[in-house]
Amino acid sequence: MIFSRAALVLFLRLFSLPIFFLQADPVAAQLSLESDPIPPSDPEPPRLRFTPSLEVTYEYDDNILLRAVNRISDHITRVRPGFNLLVEQERVQWVTDLKVEFAFYRNHPDLSTFDRAQNIDTHLTLRPSGVWTFEFRDTFTHSNDPTEQLDLLFRRSEYYSNVLSLKAGYRLSPRLTMEGEAINRITQFKDPTLIDVTEDALRGGLVYRLTPVVTLFPEYRYRNFYFENRGHTEAHTVSLREEYRFTETLTGRAMVGGVVIVDRGTAQSELLLGLGAEQRYSPTVVFRADYLRDVSVVGGLSGTFISDTVSGSATYHVTQWFDSIFAATWTSQQPMLSTRSDIDTLWLRIEEQVDITSWLKGVASYSYRRQNFHEEGVRDIYDNRFFIGLTAYTTYPPAP
Numbered sequence: 001m002i003f004s005r006a007a008l009v010l011f012l013r014l015f016s017l018p019i020f021f022l023q024a025d026p027v028a029a030q031l032s033l034e035s036d037p038i039p040p041s042d043p044e045p046p047r048l049r050f051t052p053s054l055e056v057t058y059e060y061d062d063n064i065l066l067r068a069v070n071r072i073s074d075h076i077t078r079v080r081p082g083f084n085l086l087v088e089q090e091r092v093q094w095v096t097d098l099k100v101e102f103a104f105y106r107n108h109p110d111l112s113t114f115d116r117a118q119n120i121d122t123h124l125t126l127r128p129s130g131v132w133t134f135e136f137r138d139t140f141t142h143s144n145d146p147t148e149q150l151d152l153l154f155r156r157s158e159y160y161s162n163v164l165s166l167k168a169g170y171r172l173s174p175r176l177t178m179e180g181e182a183i184n185r186i187t188q189f190k191d192p193t194l195i196d197v198t199e200d201a202l203r204g205g206l207v208y209r210l211t212p213v214v215t216l217f218p219e220y221r222y223r224n225f226y227f228e229n230r231g232h233t234e235a236h237t238v239s240l241r242e243e244y245r246f247t248e249t250l251t252g253r254a255m256v257g258g259v260v261i262v263d264r265g266t267a268q269s270e271l272l273l274g275l276g277a278e279q280r281y282s283p284t285v286v287f288r289a290d291y292l293r294d295v296s297v298v299g300g301l302s303g304t305f306i307s308d309t310v311s312g313s314a315t316y317h318v319t320q321w322f323d324s325i326f327a328a329t330w331t332s333q334q335p336m337l338s339t340r341s342d343i344d345t346l347w348l349r350i351e352e353q354v355d356i357t358s359w360l361k362g363v364a365s366y367s368y369r370r371q372n373f374h375e376e377g378v379r380d381i382y383d384n385r386f387f388i389g390l391t392a393y394t395t396y397p398p399a400p
Helices: 004-013 017-021
Strands: 047-061 074-089 092-105 113-126 132-143 161-171 175-191 197-211 213-225 231-245 250-263 267-282 287-299 304-319 322-333 341-359 360-373 381-393
Touching: 074 381, 132 287, 231 267, 250 287
Parallel strands: none
Antiparallel strands: 047 074, 047 381, 074 092, 092 113, 113 132, 132 161, 161 175, 175 197, 197 213, 213 231, 231 250, 250 267, 267 287, 287 304, 304 322, 322 341, 341 360, 360 381
16 A cells, blocks of 8 residues: 555544553454355335424524625524435335425515425335345435535525435455445536536445455546536546554544546546544544545536545534534635636534433534635635524334
């Protein structure tokens, strides 16, 4: 590997200095390379579970139109009915989530709508034998708020997005699994000044458990981006990722590779890079940090970008019924084979979650977002949001 083991160890040690005080048994003694196949059995009836939910939040937003100038604030009540369906059998699992959202503005009633957002996510997993696994997934989103996705332009715009994927895995041996995946992603904007984009992707790779604590993931990806009224951009990526379990509480990741972008007959190569770690200091505190350099698109803009993304989170399980979460992401995007300006986006979130009863949850949250176009005369766009909410839910039949 291009990265030495010493460099990865240094990165993880700097991230987790308190690991010196942890007393954990050797991981190798507790993990096994063997993976038993699914034993044959007589067919059993499927198990069904229904979980309806209703979420009501009250939010203050200091930039409801996501403008750099003439910022407008308002208090918003959001109502989100939801429904989850789970169907399970020994070798089949089907999960479907359906959510819709209504929004009511106190000072700008003309913006109130029963059509603020809809989302359906369905995921089917089939295991016909102990060696084959098939996964089908489709996610459809319609929304008037692109801030929910960092890869979309940070401005108010109605858009539609659909992601369809089919994945297959074949276990060649207890240590080696072969994977393949096809993905189609479509994003369309109602605003005629924004550019629709369609992405078709193919991925093939291996999952190889080199030792009980080391797993390798060699992979090749092909992506074809089609931009409305502009044409195609292709990206070829070859990478090798390693996951290493240092202890029961510390896992590290490293990835290196190369990407070649072909745009209207012009080719450009870039480095693909990733580093990450997850540390559990105790059963109640979890830290995670990641860095990724890869090719991306920015919703509404033509052409591909090289994105450098740094993200981190800390989750503190204060009690069995109370969680405190802090998360942050910073992304810098540089256009490739075009004269567009660089873009960087910052997102911060602090959230408190509490289980009030077995059927009622409460949440209080603050988020800050800022997007900066590195272009003379263009001002930053930033947005602060505070909200509190309650979610009621029930599952039928109740879990045993």
